[in-house]
Amino acid sequence: MSTADSPVSINAGTILRRVLFFILLIGLSLLYLLVTFRGLDSPKGMDQAQIAREIARNKSFTTKVLRPVSIWQSGEVRDGQPIVKDANRDTYHAPLHPILLSRALQFVDGDDADKWRMTGNDTVYKLDRVVAATAVICFLIAIGVNYLLISRIFDGKIGGVTALLMLLCDLNWKFSQTGLPQMFMLLLFSCACFFAYRAVEATEEGRIALVPALIAAAFLGLLALTHWLAIWIVLGFAIYAGFFLRPRGAAGLAALGFVLLLSLLPLLKNKQYSGTMGGTSILAVFNGLGTSEDSVMRTYNLQDAYLPLQNLPFKIVRTTILQGGDLYINLGSLLTAPLFFVALLHPFKRKSIANFRWCLVLMWLFGAVGMAIFGLKAGAPTDPNQLHVLFAPLFAAYGLAIVAILWSRLRIITEIPPLRNAHFVVVILISAGPMLLDLPRQIREVGRAGTVPPHWPPYYPGVLNTDLASQVRENEIVVTDQPWAVAWYADRTALWLPNRVKDFEELESLAETQDTPFAGLLISPYSHSKKVLPGVYNDYSEWSPLILDGWASYSTRSNPGTLAQLDPELRTLLTRYPNPMRFVDSLLIFWSVSPTSSAP
Numbered sequence: 243m244s245t246a247d248s249p250v251s252i253n254a255g256t257i258l259r260r261v262l263f264f265i266l267l268i269g270l271s272l273l274y275l276l277v278t279f280r281g282l283d284s285p286k287g288m289d290q291a292q293i294a295r296e297i298a299r300n301k302s303f304t305t306k307v308l309r310p311v312s313i314w315q316s317g318e319v320r321d322g323q324p325i326v327k328d329a330n331r332d333t334y335h336a337p338l339h340p341i342l343l344s345r346a347l348q349f350v351d352g353d354d355a356d357k358w359r360m361t362g363n364d365t366v367y368k369l370d371r372v373v374a375a376t377a378v379i380c381f382l383i384a385i386g387v388n389y390l391l392i393s394r395i396f397d398g399k400i401g402g403v404t405a406l407l408m409l410l411c412d413l414n415w416k417f418s419q420t421g422l423p424q425m426f427m428l429l430l431f432s433c434a435c436f437f438a439y440r441a442v443e444a445t446e447e448g449r450i451a452l453v454p455a456l457i458a459a460a461f462l463g464l465l466a467l468t469h470w471l472a473i474w475i476v477l478g479f480a481i482y483a484g485f486f487l488r489p490r491g492a493a494g495l496a497a498l499g500f501v502l503l504l505s506l507l508p509l510l511k512n513k514q515y516s517g518t519m520g521g522t523s524i525l526a527v528f529n530g531l532g533t534s535e536d537s538v539m540r541t542y543n544l545q546d547a548y549l550p551l552q553n554l555p556f557k558i559v560r561t562t563i564l565q566g567g568d569l570y571i572n573l574g575s576l577l578t579a580p581l582f583f584v585a586l587l588h589p590f591k592r593k594s595i596a597n598f599r600w601c602l603v604l605m606w607l608f609g610a611v612g613m614a615i616f617g618l619k620a621g622a623p624t625d626p627n628q629l630h631v632l633f634a635p636l637f638a639a640y641g642l643a644i645v646a647i648l649w650s651r652l653r654i655i656t657e658i659p660p661l662r663n664a665h666f667v668v669v670i671l672i673s674a675g676p677m678l679l680d681l682p683r684q685i686r687e688v689g690r691a692g693t694v695p696p697h698w699p700p701y702y703p704g705v706l707n708t709d710l711a712s713q714v715r716e717n718e719i720v721v722t723d724q725p726w727a728v729a730w731y732a733d734r735t736a737l738w739l740p741n742r743v744k745d746f747e748e749l750e751s752l753a754e755t756q757d758t759p760f761a762g763l764l765i766s767p768y769s770h771s772k773k774v775l776p777g778v779y780n781d782y783s784e785w786s787p788l789i790l791d792g793w794a795s796y797s798t799r800s801n802p803g804t805l806a807q808l809d810p811e812l813r814t815l816l817t818r819y820p821n822p823m824r825f826v827d828s829l830l831i832f833w834s835v836s837p838t839s840s841a842p
Contacts, residue, residue: 259402267385267409271378274415278684281370283697286335286626287421288726291373293332294343295733298353303340303511305332306729308719308737310542310745311525313752315516326719326753330735333512333521338467339423346376355733360707365696367703367731370421377418377425384429384635385409391436392639395595400646403666404639410674412681413574413631416624423468424631430468431475431632434461438479438601441487443594451487452496459483459497463504470523471627474612476501478605486597529617529627531557537781540738542745561614565630571623572630577672578641579633585640588647599640606633642669698826699767700724705825706731710764713823713834718761719753720832721746723769723782723789739763743784743811750818762819762834765789771829788812796828 282288289307296304308329315333317324351357352369360367385408393401408414417424437458441451462479465472476497484494512521522539528549529535538547565572573579586603590596609629619625649655649665688694696702701724711732714720718735720728725736735758740746750760769789770778782789787809794805802822806812819833 263402263406263409267382270409270415271382273681273685274419275371275375275378277688278681278694279366279371279374279419280694280697281366281701281703282373282419282421282730283701284420284422284624284626285724285726287373288730290335290340290423291343291369291421292726292730292733293335294340294373295347295353295355295369295730297340297344298347303332303337304330306330306733306735307725308735309334309522309539310738310740310749311539311544312516312522313749314542314544315522319515319517324752326749326756326758328515331511331515333516334523336423336467336470336523337508338464339426339469342426343373343376346372359711360704362704363693364704365693367707370703373421374419377421380429381414381418381425384425384432387429387432387436388635388639391432391439392636394436395439395598396639396643399666400639400642403642403670404635406670407576407578407638407673408635410670410677411574411576411634412674412676413571413623413634415677417631420624422624422626424628427465427468427472427629428632428635430461430465431472432635434458434465434479435602435636437461438483439594439598441483441493442598442601445486445488446593446597448488450489452489452493455483455487455493456496456500459500460504462497463501466501467504467508469629471612471616471629472609473501473505474608475605475629475632478608479601481608482601482604486600526616526627530561530613530615534781535617537741540741542740542742542749558611558614562610564620565610565613565618568620568623569630572628573634573637574631575673575676576634576638576641577669578645579637581641581644582637585644588644590643602633602636602640606630609633638673642666645669699771699829701727701731701766701768702826702830703727703731705830709823709825710734710832713832714761717758719758720761720764722764722766724764724766727766727768728764734761736764739769739782739785741784743815747815760819760835762821762832763788764830764832765792766830767792784811788816792828792831802828802831802833 282291289305292307293303293305296302296306308326312329312333313324313326316328320328347353347369350372352372358367358369385405388408389401389405392404414425435458437454440454441458444451444454458479462472462476466476480494480497482494483497484491487493509519513519516522518524525538526535528538528547531549531554541547570580582599586599613627613629616627618627645665655662696704706727710720710728711734714732714734716734720732720734720736721739722728722736723739725738728734728736737749740749753759765788769782770793773781778789779786788806791802791805795802798804802824803816806816816833819835821834821837823832823834824830825832
C-alpha cells in the first residue's frame with residue numbers, strides 16, 4: 243500500500259512546492275513593483291531609459307544628455323567648431339538594453355511623454371515602473387533558465403533551492419529597480435552558460451562541441467552588447483573554449499569572431515561620431531585608474547584630463563584583489579556562493595561538473611580584472627559595473643553541492659532522518675536575511691507616509707516632470723549636475739555641468755549661436771547631499787559656491803544667491819540667470835533666464 247502511494251505523495255509534494263514557489267514569485271513581484279517601488283535611482287539607469295525613449299520615437303541612438311567631452315569630440319571629428327546637436331549621438335552605452343526598453347516603452351505608448359505627465363498625487367513616475375517591470379520579467383525568466391541548467395548539472399533539488407535563493411536575493415530585486423541592465427544580463431549570461439555546459443558535456447563524451455559553443459558565444463556576444471565590460475567575460479570563455487572544447491582552438495576563435503561581428507556596427511558608429519571606436523565609454527577607464535569618470539565627462543577638452551599609468555600592472559592586481567572584501571555582498575549575500583572556491587578543490591565524479599567550474603573561474607577572473615580596470619565602487623553592490631551578480635546562481639549551486647556532500651557524511655543524518663534537508667533550510671534562511679530584514683522596513687515607511695516617497699535627495703521626479711518641463715522649451719538646454727534625471731523626467735535636453743566656469747561660458751556662446759540656448763542652471767542635492775565639504779570642492783571647485791548656495795540660503799533663511807554672490811565670477815554669470823526658482827525649499831534651485839517661460 244505504501245509502495246503504491248509513494249509516487250502519488252511525491253508528485254503531490256512536488257506540485258505543492260511549485261505552486262507555493264510561484265505564489266511567492268508573483269507576490270514578491272507585485273510587492274516590489276506596486277508597493278515599495280520608489281522609482282529609478284541609478285544615473286546610468288535613467289540615462290539608458292531616456293535613450294530608449296528616443297529610440298522608441300524613431301530617433302535612433304540619440305540622447306538628451308549632453309556631456310561636455312562629447313561636444314568636444316564632435317568638434318574633433320569635424321576638424322572645426324563643434325556643433326552642440328552633434329553631441330546627442332550616444333557613444334557611451336552598449337545598445338542592446340536601450341533597444342529592449344524601447345520596445346517596452348512602445349508597448350505602452352511611452353514615447354509620448356505628455357501622456358505620462360505626473361499629477362499632484364504622483365510620487366513615482368509611471369514609466370519608471372515600466373522600466374522596472376521589464377527588468378523583473380528578465381529576472382524571473384533567468385530564474386527558470388538557472389533552474390534548468392543547475393538541475394542538469396547536479397539534480398532537481400539543488401536546482402530548486404538555487405531558484406529559491408535567487409528569488410529571495412535582495413540584491414537581485416534592488417538591481418531590478420535601478421534601471422540598470424544587470425537582470426537582462428543575468429538572463430543572457432544564464433543562457434550562455436546553459437549552452438556552454440552542453441558544450442562541455444559534448445567534449446567529455448568525445449563529440450564535437452562547436453554548435454553549443456557557438457550558441458553560447460552568441461549569447462555572450464549579446465551580453466557584450468548589453469554592457470561593454472562583459473567583453474572581459476567573453477575573453478575568459480574564448481580562452482576556455484580554445485583549449486578545452488572540441489575542436490580545440492576553433493571554438494575559441496569562433497566565439498571571439500562572433501562577438502566581434504555583433505559589435506562591429508556599434509563600434510563603427512562610435513568611430514563616426516566620436517573619432518574612436520570606444521566612444522565616450524572608453525573614458526570609463528578613468529573610474530578605475532584615474533581620478534573620476536564624472537570629472538572626465540564634464541571636461542570640455544580631453545587634453546586636460548590626466549590618466550596616471552605608472553605601475554599599471556600592480557594597480558590592476560591590487561584593485562582586483564581588493565574586490566574580495568565586498569565579494570560576499572556583490573554575490574547577493576548568498577551563503578553558499580563564496581563556497582564555490584572551496585568546490586574547486588573537490589574531485590567531482592562527473593568530469594563535466596568538474597571541468598565546467600574552470601570555465602566559470604576563467605570568465606569570473608577576467609570579469610574581475612575588467613571591473614578593476616574600469617572601476618567598481620567599494621560598498622556599492624548596485625554599481626553599474628558590478629558583474630559578480632551574474633555568477634551568483636552558479637557559484638551558489640556549486641557551494642550547495644559541497645554543503646550537501648559534507649552534510650550527507652554526518653552521522654546525525656542517519657539517526658534523525660528529518661534533518662536530511664536541514665542544511666538547505668539554513669542556507670535559505672540566512673541568504674534571505676537581507677530581504678527579510680529590509681522589506682518590512684520599506685512597507686512600514688510606505689504605511690506611515692501613506693504614499694511611496696521618492697529618492698529624495700537627490701531626485702524629485704514630480705518637480706522635474708511638471709514644473710521644470712513647463713519652464714523650458716524643447717530647443718533649450720538645461721545645465722545641471724543631474725542631466726540624466728532632467729532628460730528622463732522632464733524630457734528636456736540637459737548639459738552636464740562643465741568642470742570650469744570658462745568652459746561653461748564658451749559652451750553658452752556656442753549654444754546661443756546654434757539656436758539651442760541655455761535656459762538656466764539646475765543645481766540639485768546630487769552634487770552635495772552625500773559628500774563631505776572637501777569632496778564637493780574637489781569635484782566642483784569653481785562651482786562650489788553655487789553648489790553649496792542652496793544649503794547656505796536654507797540654513798540662514800535667506801534668498802538664493804547668499805553664497806554664490808560672494809564669488810565675483812559667479813556673480814557675473816548669474817546676472818544672465820537672475821531668476822532663481824525654488825522647487826524644493828532651497829535644495830533644488832533652477833536659475834532661469836526668465837521668471838516664466840511658456841511651455842512648448
